[in-house]
Amino acid sequence: MPTIVFASSKGGAGKTxxxxxxxxxxxxxxxxxxxNIALIDxxxxxxxxxxxxxxGCPENIKLFENATEESILDAIDEAESNAGFVLVDLEGVASSAVIxxxxxxxxxxxPCQPSQNDAKEAVKTIKTIQYSARVAGRTIPFAVLFTRLSAAIITKTGKHLAAEFDGAGIDLFECSLIDREAFKSVFSYGGTVNSLEGSNKREQESIKKASNxxxxxxEEIKRKLKNHIDQKKRAANG
Ligand SMILES: Nc1ncnc2c1ncn2[C@@H]1O[C@H](COP(=O)(O)OP(=O)(O)O)[C@@H](O)[C@H]1O
Ligand SMILES: [Mg+2]
Structure with missing residues (x-):
């Protein structure tokens, strides 16, 4: 039922x-x-x-391909009525399909890599979300996800940006997506990180970390969705 949209004006940010x-x-x-999980491309x-x-794609992922500005809202309607979660992967521009x-x-x-330039792009994306929120006449929850981190430990720039986001009242995911070969490999071999087989112990460890x-x-996605639903209920009850 809930719809989770991946947006960023920057190509290569890590949406897909x-x-x-x-x-x-x-x-x-x-x-x-x-x-079922609906995946709208x-x-x-x-x-x-x-x-x-x-x-190797899990059978309970239902793909809606080639969604355009004409078809995207119909695709979301249909997906929302049949799937437990609806995920929408967008183009890196502010098109009417995105809005x-x-x-x-x-x-x-x-998604945003922890660099100053990428953070600027994230802020641009937030402006597009705020515009959509005005069009829709409601608040649209959003959060920045640091992606392609070279290690589990956040860099100095990352910490600085996290503090800037926090200061601006922008929600940042507690977790990040680490830069891992396993996250790339699934696009070449198909399947999921859990179906990858490492050829040595180091690869197997790395796949396990990616899976984790x-x-x-x-988990954090589900927590955020639940928090927003609870907030909405509280607001509705005055
Ligand atoms: N967490 C990650 N670990 C490893 N590679 C990644 C990760 N996130 C993105 N990439 C790589 O970066 C490139 C751009 O990512 P992609 O998800 O296609 O971005 P977008 O959809 O925003 O254009 C791709 O080559 C992808 O494999
Ligand atoms: Mg993409």
Whole structure:
């Protein structure tokens, strides 16, 4: 049911990777309960669709490919009525498809590498979200996700940016997506990080860490969605 939109005006920020990693983890968790995950690819490059069309994509991921500004709202409507979670992977521009998708979001994830220039792009994306919120006449929850970190430990620049986001009242995910080969490999080999097989102990360890990173990311997504639902209920009850 909830719709999670991946947006950032910057190409290469990590939208598709974050969307595919989250879709895979939610699909793994939902498989036994018969929960489907809808993955809507609204980027003309169709990178997440290419992944979902490869062998090894979890069966409970339902792909909506080639979503355009004309079809995206219909795709979201249809997906919301059939899936436990709806994930929308967007193009790195402020198009009407982006504004439409964001206006329907329960949570917008803004992937951002922890550098000053990328943070500027994140702020641009936030302006687009605020514009969509005005069009929709409601608040749209969003949070910045640091991606492609070289290690689990955040750099000095990262800390500085985190403090700046915090000062501006911008929500930042506690977790980050670490730069890991496993997160790249799934796009070449298909399947999920859990179906990758390391050829040596070091690779196996790295795959395990990537899998754990995906779990923590999915947990924080669910926590944020729940917090926003609780907030809405409290507001409705005065
Ligand atoms: N956490 C990560 N670990 C390793 N590589 C990553 C990670 N996030 C993104 N990348 C790589 O960075 C490039 C851009 O990422 P992508 O998710 O396609 O960004 P976007 O969808 O925002 O354009 C791709 O080559 C992808 O494999
Ligand atoms: Mg992409």
């Amino acid at each position: 990777t974050a969307a595919v990693i989250l879709a895979s983890e939610l699909a793994r968790q939902g498989a036994a309960k018969g929960i 609204a980027d003309p490059n169709q990178h997440s669709a290419a992944w979902a069309n490869k062998e 439409g998708a964001v206006s329907r979001a329960d949570l917008v994830v803004i 990173n995906a779990k923590i990311f999915a």
